[in-house]
Amino acid sequence: MATLSGSTLRQLVETAPDAIVAVDATGRIVLVNEQAERLFGYSREELVGETVDVLVPEDARRVHRGHRDHYLIEPRPRPMGAGVALAGRRKDGSEFPAEISLSAFESDDGPLVSAGVRDVTERIEAQAERHRLMAEAERERLEAQLHQSQRLESLGQLAGGVAHDFNNLLGVILSYSSLVSAELATAAEVDPARWTGPRRDVEEIQHAAERAARLTHQLLAFARREVVRPQLLDVNAVVSDLEHLLRRTLGEQVELSIALGERLHPVLADPGQIEQVLVNLAVNARDAMVGGGRLTIETQNVLVDRPMPGDGDIVLQGDCVCLRVTDTGVGMEPTVVARVFEPFFTTKGKGEGSGLGLATVYGVVAQAGGVGTIESEPGRGTTVTIWLPVSDAPVDADSPPPAGETRPAVETVLVVEDEDALREATRRLLVRNGFEVIIAANGPEAIELARAHGGPIDLLLTDVVMPQMSGVDVASRVRELRRGIRVLFMSGFAAPALGSRGRLEAGMTLLEKPFSEATLLEHVRSVLDQVTG
Numbered sequence: 001m002a003t004l005s006g007s008t009l010r011q012l013v014e015t016a017p018d019a020i021v022a023v024d025a026t027g028r029i030v031l032v033n034e035q036a037e038r039l040f041g042y043s044r045e046e047l048v049g050e051t052v053d054v055l056v057p058e059d060a061r062r063v064h065r066g067h068r069d070h071y072l073i074e075p076r077p078r079p080m081g082a083g084v085a086l087a088g089r090r091k092d093g094s095e096f097p098a099e100i101s102l103s104a105f106e107s108d109d110g111p112l113v114s115a116g117v118r119d120v121t122e123r124i125e126a127q128a129e130r131h132r133l134m135a136e137a138e139r140e141r142l143e144a145q146l147h148q149s150q151r152l153e154s155l156g157q158l159a160g161g162v163a164h165d166f167n168n169l170l171g172v173i174l175s176y177s178s179l180v181s182a183e184l185a186t187a188a189e190v191d192p193a194r195w196t197g198p199r200r201d202v203e204e205i206q207h208a209a210e211r212a213a214r215l216t217h218q219l220l221a222f223a224r225r226e227v228v229r230p231q232l233l234d235v236n237a238v239v240s241d242l243e244h245l246l247r248r249t250l251g252e253q254v255e256l257s258i259a260l261g262e263r264l265h266p267v268l269a270d271p272g273q274i275e276q277v278l279v280n281l282a283v284n285a286r287d288a289m290v291g292g293g294r295l296t297i298e299t300q301n302v303l304v305d306r307p308m309p310g311d312g313d314i315v316l317q318g319d320c321v322c323l324r325v326t327d328t329g330v331g332m333e334p335t336v337v338a339r340v341f342e343p344f345f346t347t348k349g350k351g352e353g354s355g356l357g358l359a360t361v362y363g364v365v366a367q368a369g370g371v372g373t374i375e376s377e378p379g380r381g382t383t384v385t386i387w388l389p390v391s392d393a394p395v396d397a398d399s400p401p402p403a404g405e406t407r408p409a410v411e412t413v414l415v416v417e418d419e420d421a422l423r424e425a426t427r428r429l430l431v432r433n434g435f436e437v438i439i440a441a442n443g444p445e446a447i448e449l450a451r452a453h454g455g456p457i458d459l460l461l462t463d464v465v466m467p468q469m470s471g472v473d474v475a476s477r478v479r480e481l482r483r484g485i486r487v488l489f490m491s492g493f494a495a496p497a498l499g500s501r502g503r504l505e506a507g508m509t510l511l512e513k514p515f516s517e518a519t520l521l522e523h524v525r526s527v528l529d530q531v532t533g
Contacts, residue, residue, distance in 0.1 A: 013033045013114075018080075018118045019032075019118070020033045020114060020117075028049060028050065029050055032044045036117065042091050056088070057089045072104075077103045078102040088117055098118060100116065100117050101116040168492060170216065171515065172421040173514070174213075175426060177209065179428055179432075181199060182432070184198055184202060230270050233266060233274065235388070236299055238271055238274050238275060239297055242275055243258060246278065246297075251286065253289075254295055255293070256294075256295050257294060258297045259296070260298075261298070264300075264321055265301050265321055267391055269388060273364040277360075278297070278325070282295060282325070285382070288327055288382060289328060295328075296326045298322075298324040299323055302322045303318065308371050308387065314369060316389060320389055321387070323388070327381050329381050332382060337376050369388070370387050372384065411459065412438065413435050413438070414461065415427055415430070415440070416462035416463060417463045418463060423439055423441065424439075427439050433521055438457070443473060459488060459524060465491055486528055488524060488527045490510070
């Protein structure tokens with residue numbers, strides 16, 4: 001313990017930048033400086049000789065005495081800010097938060113304890129204001145993310161409805177063009193000069209309809225209406241399997257860097273859709289890196305420690321797998337970033353992009369229960385980050401049904417479709433390929449036909465979304481009347497037939513509209529040839 005003379009002590013006290021109060025072993029104040037007078041509102045004449053308790057809030061005095069006595073037994077220097085939160089009491093009774101340093105020394109009058117006192121009101125208020133601003137910024141961020149999710153969900157509902165109607169129209173075009181193409185092929189064998197040209201014209205119509213069908217599937221992916229066949233998935237394996245294709249897609253001017261996290265947790269997702277996400281992001285990045293650059297793909301396990309709102313009712317939190325794709329491209333303005341996930345929004349020139357690439361990414365991620373974000377600045381590139389929830393739930397992988405016994409030469413199909421033109425086209429395609437066909441325009445009519453038909457009915461081919469009754473309800477009623485009948489659902493908007501997040505219910509087979517003749521026959525044959533347990 002240092003020894004100080006009275007004059008030296010007073011000189012040190014007066015020149016200190018903080019309020020200084022010196023206390024003897026009995027707890028009485030023996031010395032204060034000018035800073036202490038200003039801080040506590042007392043004159044030094046009022047303080048000298050008083051117990052130091054006068055400067056301590058009333059509810060803390062008992063504890064303070066115990067601490068003081070213990071400190072005098074074993075004095076140790078305590079720096080400013082160490083220990084618990086403290087407070088001081090002014091002459092007018094007001095209190096203030098304080099930091100207090102302590103030191104002990106010997107003086108001419110015996111052992112003393114010197115307390116340096118600092119009012120930290122402004123600092124605490126500044127910290128509180130900073131925390132308030134941070135909380136407000138976080139709230140605004142979450143609100144903006146929620147509003148964007150709600151806007152995209154509304155667009156998704158609209159897109160899904162449009163895609164449903166459009167798929168029916170495309171189904172009619174593909175079916176009837178297939179019928180016409182077959183007739184023209186026969187005619188071209190007899191008179192090639194006259195019919196080869198028209199046959200090629202019809203094939204161009206078919207190709208255009210198929211391209212349109214691919215666009216509707218992208219719309220449905222954005223709208224979370226695509227059929228998902230999920231399985232437990234290692235995202236690292238998907239990235240590794242796709243690496244060769246990505247390098248070809250990016251070209252020689254773009255360097256591809258891949259950093260895969262170790263022991264990545266499994267996620268529940270459709271591998272084909274995750275591949276589509278990576279390809280779409282790679283193509284967008286390539287187009288943004290005019291003259292070349294670097295594309296980096298990273299994966300890692302992460303813990304999302306605060307709720308992250310996504311599309312609809314999705315709120316992500318907990319263990320996740322993070323997939324991050326970063327490019328060194330031109331970047332985007334904030335106004336563009338806010339809209340990049342919207343369908344048909346594109347910054348490319350006319351005819352250079354459909355505007356569905358990132359919209360498809362958004363829909364796929366949302367359908368997998370995940371959340372996607374994008375960060376970009378002009379001249380600083382773009383980073384798309386995808387969080388997918390970890391899952392350990394086993395899912396049966398889809399596999400082709402085993403071939404069964406040979407079925408009768410002529411099989412009967414009950415077709416239920418409310419779109420007149422598509423119903424007739426489907427009937428003609430099946431009849432042309434050797435099936436007997438019964439047609440119904442709605443659910444009640446199909447049930448009555450199933451009850452009244454005198455012969456066997458091998459397959460129910462029903463649309464999913466229909467007025468009066470859904471295809472699922474029709475199938476349930478028909479199965480009660482026809483034990484063992486096989487069922488094949490068809491739809492361009494299959495949400496009512498699907499479980500959570502667009503996943504096929506167990507035991508269901510779906511023919512997605514629009515379909516070609518070959519696809520129709522492939523699905524029909526597959527369901528008819530299934531072996532029942």
